[in-house]
Amino acid sequence: MLMIGSMFSAKLQAKIDFLKKKSLPIALGSIKFNSPLLLAPMASICNAPFRLLMEDLGAGGTVSELISCHGINYGNRRTLDMLKIDPREKVTGIQLFGEEPEAMARAAETAMDYKPQFIDINMGCPVKKVVTKGGGSALLKDPKSLAPYLREIKKAIPIPLTIKIRMGWDAEGINADEIVKVANDEGIEWVAIHGRTRAQQYTGLANWDYIEALAENSPLPIIGNGDLHHHETVYERLNSTKCEALMIARGALRNPFIFLESLAPNQIEFTGEDYWEIIQKLYQYTTESFEDERTQLIQIRKLIVWFAAGFPNTSKFRGILFQTKTIEESMRYSEDYFLGLGNSQKSINYSERFMTSGHG
Numbered sequence: 001m002l003m004i005g006s007m008f009s010a011k012l013q014a015k016i017d018f019l020k021k022k023s024l025p026i027a028l029g030s031i032k033f034n035s036p037l038l039l040a041p042m043a044s045i046c047n048a049p050f051r052l053l054m055e056d057l058g059a060g061g062t063v064s065e066l067i068s069c070h071g072i073n074y075g076n077r078r079t080l081d082m083l084k085i086d087p088r089e090k091v092t093g094i095q096l097f098g099e100e101p102e103a104m105a106r107a108a109e110t111a112m113d114y115k116p117q118f119i120d121i122n123m124g125c126p127v128k129k130v131v132t133k134g135g136g137s138a139l140l141k142d143p144k145s146l147a148p149y150l151r152e153i154k155k156a157i158p159i160p161l162t163i164k165i166r167m168g169w170d171a172e173g174i175n176a177d178e179i180v181k182v183a184n185d186e187g188i189e190w191v192a193i194h195g196r197t198r199a200q201q202y203t204g205l206a207n208w209d210y211i212e213a214l215a216e217n218s219p220l221p222i223i224g225n226g227d228l229h230h231h232e233t234v235y236e237r238l239n240s241t242k243c244e245a246l247m248i249a250r251g252a253l254r255n256p257f258i259f260l261e262s263l264a265p266n267q268i269e270f271t272g273e274d275y276w277e278i279i280q281k282l283y284q285y286t287t288e289s290f291e292d293e294r295t296q297l298i299q300i301r302k303l304i305v306w307f308a309a310g311f312p313n314t315s316k317f318r319g320i321l322f323q324t325k326t327i328e329e330s331m332r333y334s335e336d337y338f339l340g341l342g343n344s345q346k347s348i349n350y351s352e353r354f355m356t357s358g359h360g
């Protein structure tokens with residue numbers, strides 16, 4: 001029988017509390033967050049168990065993965081399951097995508113049953129299947145037709161409506177400033193921006209000069225996003241930015257403590273033992289959220305492998321973990337691996353490209 005601890009030890013909790021105290025609460029529009037560092041939406045990753053863990057580890061708020069308005073309106077069971085928010089979550093938004101305002105408005109009404117604090121619209125997804133239908137970053141192409149689209153969705157819900165965009169469609173079509181103006185006119189609460197164009201997909205670097213200039217002149221709160229992968233980078237940005245908040249996506253996968261470590265870099269070290277504790281917590285959340293063991297295994301295994309990034313012998317560990325057939329087996333190997341790390345510290349090569357496709 002696998003013995004899994006569901007509470008953090010006093011030692012780990014003390015480290016977490018020490019760093020959490022360094023965070024300043026913020027308000028974006030009418031919503032309050034304990035930290036300006038938020039977890040960005042990620043498809044197939046930002047479900048309730050992962051969001052709960054990230055909140056435990058200092059994320060000021062979270063957003064679901066992108067969810068199809070049509071899937072919701074058809075009553076597709078798998079899509080509706082994606083809307084679930086755990087009552088223990090503090091600040092969570094549901095992100096919807098779709099090209100038709102009426103369908104989006106209906107889906108947003110349904111999403112209200114799941115009690116999100118805000119509804120976010122995905123206007124940054126670069127994936128062909130989404131943009132050819134007019135959703136995701138295709139919505140950036142024509143700021144004029146955006147106004148009635150946003151209006152229709154906004155009037156369907158009694159909670160804040162927010163958008164997550166890119167800088168524009170391509171280098172010739174950079175127009176986030178225009179999009180922000182329309183958003184402001186239509187009563188959108190804030191704009192999160194990933195500092196790349198749709199054409200760039202995930203190549204090159206996020207353009208922080210552009211993000212900062214946008215934030216400086218924006219009538220709405222701007223959340224900056226893109227390439228904040230290292231806690232020192234986040235710390236520096238947080239202390240100099242004109243943005244009201246920052247969103248972190250991929251950085252949280254290789255360093256789940258990034259929301260904490262970015263508040264006071266290099267003051268506290270997290271060891272393999274600490275990683276094993278947070279994996280046990282993730283196990284608890286995952287098994288509570290998903291009934292099907294295969295789903296539990298798929299969800300937890302990939303996260304454990306990302307969390308191991310930069311520790312010794314990760315490729316061997318990854319190989320073993322992906323051969324495990326049950327969640328118990330995965331947890332046993334993880335326990336051996338992470339507890340066997342002793343005081344080894346992570347060494348991640350941040351110049352190597354990491355996960356170069358996504359939905360925003």
Ligand SMILES: Cc1cc2nc3c(=O)[nH]c(=O)nc-3n(C[C@H](O)[C@H](O)[C@H](O)COP(=O)(O)O)c2cc1C
Binds near residue numbers: 042066124247250
């Ligand atoms: C695997 C993956 C899935 C993503 N899914 C979404 C999504 O569902 N909705 C969205 O708005 N952005 C999505 N994104 C984009 C991220 O939210 C973020 O904008 C982008 O990764 C840049 O931030 P980062 O450098 O911190 O990763 C995804 C990114 C990745 C890597």
